[in-house]
Amino acid sequence: MLTDYHVHLRPDEPETTAERYFTAENVERYLAAAAEAGIGELGVSEHVYRFTQALDLWRHPFWEEQACDDLDAYCEFVRGTPLRLGVECDFVPGAEDRTANLLESRDFDYVIGSVHFIGDTAVDHPGWDVWEGNGDADEVWRRYFEALAECARSGLFDILAHPDLVKVWGKGRPLPDRDPRHFYEPAVEAIAEVDVAVEISTAGLRKPVGELYPAPAFLEMCVEAGARFALSSDAHLPEHVGFGYEEAMKLMKDHGVEEICVFEGRRRSLHPVGAGAGEPAR
Numbered sequence: 152m153l154t155d156y157h158v159h160l161r162p163d164e165p166e167t168t169a170e171r172y173f174t175a176e177n178v179e180r181y182l183a184a185a186a187e188a189g190i191g192e193l194g195v196s197e198h199v200y201r202f203t204q205a206l207d208l209w210r211h212p213f214w215e216e217q218a219c220d221d222l223d224a225y226c227e228f229v230r231g232t233p234l235r236l237g238v239e240c241d242f243v244p245g246a247e248d249r250t251a252n253l254l255e256s257r258d259f260d261y262v263i264g265s266v267h268f269i270g271d272t273a274v275d276h277p278g279w280d281v282w283e284g285n286g287d288a289d290e291v292w293r294r295y296f297e298a299l300a301e302c303a304r305s306g307l308f309d310i311l312a313h314p315d316l317v318k319v320w321g322k323g324r325p326l327p328d329r330d331p332r333h334f335y336e337p338a339v340e341a342i343a344e345v346d347v348a349v350e351i352s353t354a355g356l357r358k359p360v361g362e363l364y365p366a367p368a369f370l371e372m373c374v375e376a377g378a379r380f381a382l383s384s385d386a387h388l389p390e391h392v393g394f395g396y397e398e399a400m401k402l403m404k405d406h407g408v409e410e411i412c413v414f415e416g417r418r419r420s421l422h423p424v425g426a427g428a429g430e431p432a433r
């Protein structure tokens with residue numbers, strides 16, 4: 152089984168309207184790319200902050216600018232296609248109950264939890280850049296992985312997105328001097344406690360850092376902690392679907408990860424990873 156669950160039907164630019172990208176023709180392009188890549192399970196997970204309902208969770212100016220569409224119209228559209236229905240939902244500290252309400256009142260197949268922001272600035276958004284100003288690498292990495300731990304522990308999510316996103320800029324931003332395993336530790340502890348699937352994401356290969364998420368040392372700690380894994384590309388275009396999967400499969404093989412998570416109605420099953428539909432492992 153191969154999956155691609157962390158997929159966006161439209162690019163991130165605000166002018167990319169739902170009307171233009173949530174269409175049968177666009178879905179066809181993604182399905183064709185998935186078939187070509189041997190991906191048996193394809194799902195979409197638009198950013199929660201593109202929907203007006205997200206403003207109940209947070210009123211960050213970036214969210215206010217982005218929140219244009221209706222979440223229920225998106226769900227209804229996806230349900231009329233062969234795609235699995237997911238959403239990429241930021242963890243908003245203090246909004247756990249409102250987040251649970253938003254997620255539980257829709258019939259998602261899975262929910263991907265993300266940390267993009269720490270406080271009011273983001274680790275990956277120019278314009279809201281955490282690195283502007285003081286940008287102390289130890290402090291930013293510490294706060295990022297603590298937020299990721301909280302995100303995992305919230306129990307709101309089935310999958311933890313791009314788990315070491317803080318490295319996205321690679322050498323383009325300050326990097327901490329100390330061994331990164333020190334920073335991973337609190338997140339790995341939380342992952343071990345709550346049994347959330349850790350996303351192996353090939354998106355980092357397309358970013359300045361040029362590596363998979365998570366880094367091999369982080370993956371190794373997750374494996375030792377007994378974590379389960381989900382496989383995705385974080386595609387924002389059809390040609391990103393299944394991008395870099397050979398590298399992801401090599402990383403998994405090197406670390407003894409033989410199964411990936413498959414989701415339906417927020418229930419998880421484990422399947423042997425590899426091309427072809429495969430039979431459930433359990």
Ligand SMILES: [Zn+2]
Pocket residue numbers: 239265267312313
């Ligand atoms: Zn993300």
Ligand SMILES: [Zn+2]
Pocket residue numbers: 157159239385
């Ligand atoms: Zn994404």
